[in-house]
Amino acid sequence: NTATTNMSIDIQKALDIISDVPLFKRTKQDIHETLTRIDNKLIKIGVFGTFSAGKSSLINALLGEHILVSSPNPTTAATTEISYGDESYITLKSQTQLIDEINAVVEYQDISFSTIEDFINSDLE
DSSP: OHHHHHHHHHHHHHHHHHTTOGGGHHHHHHHHHHHHHHHTTOOOOOOOOSTTSSHHHHHHHHHTSOOSOOOSSOOOOSOOOOOOOSOOOOOOOOHHHHHHHHHHHHGGGTOOOSSHHHHHTSOOO
């Protein structure tokens, strides 16, 4: 990505400018860490809210796995970092599995679908 490359070059230039200034030691370290994250395409996302607001459940749903413990009682009281590994994979689901998941999501509206086409053509809001 050209924008990312240009940003990396600009950040490196900033590091070069302040490299000999002892006052900026911590700033140089922060900038270098940011540059490393950009170059490695690492993104940090903060999720916060009141206790039992569903933060862990949201993250589990986004990841498609039950990684974080979720409970109606305060559970995740510590800062937690989740990162990915080097292995990539794809999970394929049958049409029946997809319909079952769709129906589980919309059951609170007393709606169900028998085909994916019915779901796609519906006027859900």
